[in-house]
Amino acid sequence: MSSSNNGRTAIVTGASKGLGAGIARALAASGAAVVVNYREDAKGAERVVADIAAEGGQALAVRADVAASADVRRLFASAREAYGRPVDVLVNNAGVAAFGPLAAVTEEEFHRELNTNLLGTVLTTQALAAQDDLDGAAVVNVSTAGTFTLPPYGALYIASKAAVNAFTVTTAKELGPRGIRVNAIAPGPTDTEGARALGFTGSDQETAAIAATPLGRTGLPGDYGPLVAFLASDDARWITGDVILVSGGMR
Ligand SMILES: NC(=O)c1ccc[n+]([C@@H]2O[C@H](COP(=O)([O-])OP(=O)(O)OC[C@H]3O[C@@H](n4cnc5c(N)ncnc54)[C@H](OP(=O)(O)O)[C@@H]3O)[C@@H](O)[C@H]2O)c1
Numbered sequence: 146m147s148s149s150n151n152g153r154t155a156i157v158t159g160a161s162k163g164l165g166a167g168i169a170r171a172l173a174a175s176g177a178a179v180v181v182n183y184r185e186d187a188k189g190a191e192r193v194v195a196d197i198a199a200e201g202g203q204a205l206a207v208r209a210d211v212a213a214s215a216d217v218r219r220l221f222a223s224a225r226e227a228y229g230r231p232v233d234v235l236v237n238n239a240g241v242a243a244f245g246p247l248a249a250v251t252e253e254e255f256h257r258e259l260n261t262n263l264l265g266t267v268l269t270t271q272a273l274a275a276q277d278d279l280d281g282a283a284v285v286n287v288s289t290a291g292t293f294t295l296p297p298y299g300a301l302y303i304a305s306k307a308a309v310n311a312f313t314v315t316t317a318k319e320l321g322p323r324g325i326r327v328n329a330i331a332p333g334p335t336d337t338e339g340a341r342a343l344g345f346t347g348s349d350q351e352t353a354a355i356a357a358t359p360l361g362r363t364g365l366p367g368d369y370g371p372l373v374a375f376l377a378s379d380d381a382r383w384i385t386g387d388v389i390l391v392s393g394g395m396r
Pocket residue numbers: 158159160161162163164165182183184185186187209210211212237238239240241242261265287288289290331332333334335336337338339340
């Protein structure tokens with residue numbers, strides 16, 4: 146039996162492609178009315194919306210930079226306007242990464258990664274919690290298995306996601322009394338547009354990652370949606386403040 150999110154409204158950030166698109170599809174299939182957020186790729190977002198509609202689901206694409214508070218306010222207002230109710234599922238998936246030696250880290254790159262990965266998660270979670278007509282909610286933050294395996298050459302990215310893990314646990318404690326559950330998933334290396342752009346797909350690093358993965362492959366964008374749909378649903382009512390490794394056994 147799969148988990149139900151009937152009657153819920155979900156925002157999935159960064160859902161024009163990759164993991165976010167897979168998560169948006171799974172949430173819609175579980176009954177949620179979904180907002181497919183994107184930053185630049187309007188075509189990708191509209192494709193995800195069309196796929197969901199073709200399956201009989203409800204979805205809407207909304208452009209917003211999660212690192213800009215005015216955009217985040219507009220994102221939540223668009224959801225309420227379209228669906229007429231508060232947002233009670235938030236998936237903080239939008240993220241950017243760079244890999245390389247510590248010496249190559251610049252202030253600009255620091256702000257790019259921390260703004261999207263951490264500030265974006267802070268602003269959207271604030272916006273969710275600011276809704277005064279909320280009757281319980283679920284937040285799922287997308288971290289990385291790298292916060293468990295702690296490999297070299299990704300210090301900034303992994304530090305930004307380790308901060309997301311800490312934010313997950315502390316906000317779960319603060320918001321729990323209002324019935325707002327906050328969890329994170331920590332995906333292993335996954336074949337997405339983002340991973341391809343970083344040169345990971347087909348690289349020696351990918352070969353090494355597969356060798357270190359008991360299930361013998363990299364992740365696929367569709368591998369995470371069922372778990373997120375479960376975490377969003379009442380089936381996960383006793384789970385909060387957890388960071389769940391989802392990596393085919395790589396640790
Ligand atoms: N792929 C992996 O191996 C892997 C492993 C572990 C964790 N993760 C995490 O999983 C998440 C998704 O990764 P992915 O590989 O699917 O990435 P991706 O293919 O590069 O897609 C990234 C998505 O995030 C959106 N985005 C980026 N910056 C944004 C911003 N400021 N505001 C709103 N949206 C923004 C992009 O929108 P536009 O394209 O429309 O601009 C796109 O929809 C990230 O948080 C990543 O850190 C990925």
